[in-house]
Amino acid sequence: MKVFGSSGTRGVANIELTPxxxxxxxxxxxxxxxxxxxxxxxxxxxxxxxLADAAASGLASTGANVDRLGIIPTPGLQAYAEREGxxxxxxxxxxxxxxxxxxxxxxxDGVELSRHQLERVEGTILGEKFDKISWxxxxxxxxxxxxxxxxxxxxxxxxxxxxxxxxxxxVALDPGHGAGSLxxxxxxxxxxxxxxxVNAQPDGFFPGRDPEPIxxxxxxxxxxxxxAEADIGIAxxxxxxxxxxxxxxxxxxxxxxxxxxxxxxxxxxEDATVSAVNVSQxxxxxxxxxxxxxxxxxVGSTNIITRIEELQRGDVHVPVAGEGNGGVLFPDYRLxxxxxxxxxxxxxxxxxxxASEVVKRFEGYENIRTKIHYDSDxxxxxxxxxxxxxxxxxxxxxSTIDGFRLDYGDAWVLVRPSGTxxxxxxxxxxxxIHRAQELADGMYDALIAAKAEATADEKEEAAQ
Ligand code: MG
Numbered sequence: 364m365k366v367f368g369s370s371g372t373r374g375v376a377n378i379e380l381t382p383x384x385x386x387x388x389x390x391x392x393x394x395x396x397x398x399x400x401x402x403x404x405x406x407x408x409x410x411x412x413x414l415a416d417a418a419a420s421g422l423a424s425t426g427a428n429v430d431r432l433g434i435i436p437t438p439g440l441q442a443y444a445e446r447e448g449x450x451x452x453x454x455x456x457x458x459x460x461x462x463x464x465x466x467x468x469x470x471x472d473g474v475e476l477s478r479h480q481l482e483r484v485e486g487t488i489l490g491e492k493f494d495k496i497s498w499x500x501x502x503x504x505x506x507x508x509x510x511x512x513x514x515x516x517x518x519x520x521x522x523x524x525x526x527x528x529x530x531x532x533x534v535a536l537d538p539g540h541g542a543g544s545l546x547x548x549x550x551x552x553x554x555x556x557x558x559x560x561v562n563a564q565p566d567g568f569f570p571g572r573d574p575e576p577i578x579x580x581x582x583x584x585x586x587x588x589x590x591a592e593a594d595i596g597i598a599x600x601x602x603x604x605x606x607x608x609x610x611x612x613x614x615x616x617x618x619x620x621x622x623x624x625x626x627x628x629x630x631x632x633e634d635a636t637v638s639a640v641n642v643s644q645x646x647x648x649x650x651x652x653x654x655x656x657x658x659x660x661x662v663g664s665t666n667i668i669t670r671i672e673e674l675q676r677g678d679v680h681v682p683v684a685g686e687g688n689g690g691v692l693f694p695d696y697r698l699x700x701x702x703x704x705x706x707x708x709x710x711x712x713x714x715x716x717x718a719s720e721v722v723k724r725f726e727g728y729e730n731i732r733t734k735i736h737y738d739s740d741x742x743x744x745x746x747x748x749x750x751x752x753x754x755x756x757x758x759x760x761x762s763t764i765d766g767f768r769l770d771y772g773d774a775w776v777l778v779r780p781s782g783t784x785x786x787x788x789x790x791x792x793x794x795x796i797h798r799a800q801e802l803a804d805g806m807y808d809a810l811i812a813a814k815a816e817a818t819a820d821e822k823e824e825a826a827q
Pocket of ligand 1: 458601602
């Protein structure tokens with residue numbers, strides 16, 4: 364797909380993601396949906412209102428009446444879409460830096476559009492096949508108040524409120540100036556937690572930290588946990604569909620460890636879970652131990668959601684799924700990533716254990732990441748061929764969903780071309796650094812040798 368990547372469409376606002384582009388995406392979505400009513404929400408970015416205005420115009424031009432919800436987390440807009448039975452359009456660039464913005468499209472069931480549905484919208488944009496209606500059939504716009512409050516109420520009704528309240532938890536919260544600033548503090552207070560915050564004013568310049576919830580951006584949260592002697596630290600990305608945690612000692616918890624801990628609380632042997640092809644060995648070990656099925660997809664939430672829907676159509680129960688970046692889905696609640704809900708599910712695990720105890724069994728896993736640059740198609744092809752050869756030689760289970768992933772049972776290695784740069788990435792993970800290093804080195808050496816050979820061949824050809 365040209366317009367929509369694995370998680371919607373994104374770019375630098377007013378350069379790549381212009382109001383006229385937002386208008387065309389919205390007009391195409393309005394044409395495909397042909398709904399009477401469509402909701403529009405946005406995160407806190409400074410360009411959000413401009414792009415939401417353009418999107419609202421595009422939708423109205425196809426005859427849709429537009430509910431303007433203002434700033435709201437993506438999962439809050441999804442809750443509104445499902446409750447009201449209307450499709451929705453979210454203006455957000457999620458975890459990207461402040462200058463970015465983007466668009467996510469949500470169906471009237473509250474679920475992000477599938478690849479197939481996005482392809483229809485994309486075809487409408489590229490073919491300029493927008494609905495053309497007469498002036499007296501165009502839509503109108505109304506401001507809807509109270510959608511954030513309704514979302515928080517729904518969250519409160521969906522989690523184990525009594526157990527969390529009884530645990531008397533102190534929560535240190537960093538919504539990162541994003542849309543969660545307007546919902547998560549209230550939510551955790553209503554759950555009976557003591558809440559201390561940092562970066563909790565909605566601000567599209569993101570003065571305290573960038574929207575991506577990675578350790579480099581979260582030093583303040585670690586300090587706040589220690590200063591307030593909190594039981595847990597919680598951070599969101601810009602649209603609050605993700606949650607990342609710090610333990611009671613103010614230490615970052617790997618998103619992969621959180622995912623495995625949450626999955627451990629949900630999965631039974633009959634269940635399946637879905638994650639991306641770079642899934643941690645932690646989840647592999649956990650599902651093996653439980654006897655549940657682990658399904659892998661290409662990286663990106665759209666792929667994970669599409670696979671869950673396929674499994675559900677085959678009557679397979681998928682109680683939990685997601686990636687190690689803090690984006691977790693609990694499909695029995697909603698087929699959507701929700702940072703506040705994910706955090707509450709983690710709080711449910713703290714009723715009789717500390718955060719560090721909850722993730723202790725998932726410690727000791729080591730990741731190696733390396734990359735190899737290439738200058739020509741010949742080098743690229745040679746390296747991918749070498750990776751395939753390595754896979755054939757290895758006593759490992761091979762998956763080719765997105766690059767080459769070799770599963771050795773106790774460890775794995777993945778070779779994957781970058782989607783945006785001339786790089787081949789190599790990932791390896793094992794319990795213990797030596798095993799991970801051994802697998803990464805073996806693959807690296809094979810690819811480097813193949814690249815050198817391809818370069819030599821090219822030089823020889825050029826000399827002839
Ligand atoms: Mg997000």
